[in-house]
Amino acid sequence: MEPCSDSCTIRKFLLTYRQERQSEARSGKKAVDLFAGAGGLSAGFKQAGFDIQFAVDKSESATDTYRLNHPELPHENVHTGDINDVVEEGILTELAEDTDVVIGGPPCQALSIAGYRSRLANDEDYTLLEDSRTTLYQQYIAAIEQLNPEIIVMENVEGMICEVGDSELKVSEMVLDGLDEAGYNAKLRLLDCSEFGLPQNRDRVIVFGVNREADVETSPGALFSALYDNRTEETTIRQALAGLPRLERGEGGKIMIGANRGRRSEYVSCAGISVPSHFTYNHRARSHPKPKDRKLFDEVMEPGMDSADVVYGTDRGDLIDYDIGTEDNPRFTDKYRMLDWEEPxxxxxxxxxxxxxxxxxxxxxxxxxxxxxxxxxxxxxxLTPREAARIQSFPDDFIFLGAFTDWFQQIGNAVPPLIGQFVGKVLADELRQESSETAETPIYRPRISTDD
Structure with missing residues (x-):
């Protein structure tokens, strides 16, 4: 039997292949990923030329997914557990000498609009200030104080820059103050990810911090300027899902046998999405067993419509069985929503x-x-998990482990690899200039046409 080559679609499952990858000499600037999740940000930084040294996350299913899709990392270098324990045990101090960049996104559910309104609905006394997840950034800062990298990158939700309830406090200000005390000049910007070719309207806060004691002449402002130079045209859902099998309700599964067919858009072909394979992973459609939901989808809703459009724009408002507020002041309108193929x-x-x-x-x-x-x-x-992963810019051979619900959680919580690639390129080019290296990191720049 011949050994599994680089074109083998199951190679990441094979111990021999993983051992070979882990024994290879790797170049590139070194990075550590905190609150790594399934590894979307790491995947983007790896595409930008970084060598990921270590990753940590509390979710077992997420770190299982991370390990599988990063075969170059030894098992023990992907740590499952609380980052506080990692800091207290001094694991990170052993990596400090070789760490150039620290990346990560502290869990953001407490600060997200969807997460906040869900908890408030279940507990009217709930407050963000009493939610331990609001201050997870402190664990991130404690970790970088041990690692002492030249540059740090933090990603979080838009709620980070909003006032916490009526406290007049902003988590963003607390983060910047904490980074300043740790010795970093830091700035943040609200990034519209659709401006970088991601096929979704996703606003996220990016923080750049530069170590004041490091031999790096750049600044957070200069890094943001370089990042914004890479803005491009938007990508639609149709372009994102090009070539995937079109499923009916209840079809698909963990693994579907057979290569993807149909024309690939430039997003799929050039952004590292499409990978030659005889399998399609995590492509399973829900059955939607409720008759009223099927009636909504099949007879009432049109692309772009949501719950409010059904209640106030049709005679079938009886199919929306929850309080959506008034026509002038609607709420929870996205509980039912039909997407539009020609929009992000x-x-x-x-x-x-x-x-x-x-x-x-x-x-x-x-x-x-x-x-x-x-x-x-x-x-x-x-959407199936694979379709959601496409929209999040994960490659087709990035396999999500765990239960069906775990797949969606890992995908939804992830930093899109494409955004990680753009951010990583900016940092890689800057650090390369500081070390007098001349090669530039290639990056995907879509040239979207109406024919894609």
Whole structure:
């Protein structure tokens, strides 16, 4: 039997392949990923030329996924557990000498709008200031004080720059103050990820911090300027999902046998999404068993419509069985929402693990090709995990482990690899200039056409 080559689609499952990868000499600046999740930010930084040395996250299913998809890292270098324990045990001090950059996104559910309103609905006395996740950034700062990198990158939700309740406090100000005390000049910006070719409207806060004692002449402002130079045209859902098998409700599974067919868009072909393979992973559609939901998807909703449009724009408001507020002041309108093939997706969120009614993908043939012969109402259904992963810019061979709900949680919580690649390129080029290296890191820049 011949050994598994680089084109072998199952190579990352093989111990021999993983041992070979781990024994290879690796170049590139060294990075540590804190609150790494499934490894989206690491994947982007790896594409930008970084060598990831260590990663930590509390979720077992997420670190299982991380290990599988980063075969170059030894098992023990992906730590499952509380970052406080990692700091207290001094594990990071052993990496300090070789760490150039620290990246990561402290869990943000407490600060996200969706997360906040969900907890408030269950507990009217809930406050952000009493939620321990609001101050997870302190653990991040404690870790970088041990690692002492030249540059740090933090990613978080838009809620980070908003006032915490009526306290007049902003987590963003606390983060910047903490980084200043740790010896870093830091700035933050709210990034519209769709401006960098990501096929979704995803606003995220990015923090750059530069160590004042490091031999690095750049500044956070200069890094943001270089990052914004890479802005490009938006990508649509149709371009993001090009080539994937089109499933009906209840179809698909963990693994589907057979290569993807159809024309690939430039996003899929050039952003590292499409990978030659005889398998499609994590591509399973929900069955949507409730008759009223199927009636909504098949007979009432059109692309771009949400719950408020159904209640106030049709005569079938009876199918929306919860209080959406008034026409002038609606709320929870995204609980039911049909996507539009020709627009970017709304923000992919971890709530998809509970249901996908806010991410209903309309039948492609009915709403895009307008082919009545090929259209089927059974194709009106929620996004699959693989489709959500495509919209998050994960490669097709990035396999998510755990239960079906875990897949969605890992995908929704992840930093999109494409955004990690853009940020990583900026840092890699800057650090390369400081070390007098001349090679530039290549990066995907889409040239979107209406034919993609």
């Amino acid at each position: 997706s709304p923000t992919i969120v971890a709530h998809l693990q509970k249901d996908a009614n806010g991410f209903i993908l309309p039948d492609y043939h009915r709403y895009y090709t307008h082919s009545s012969k090929e259209s089927k109402p059974e194709r009106n259904r929620g």
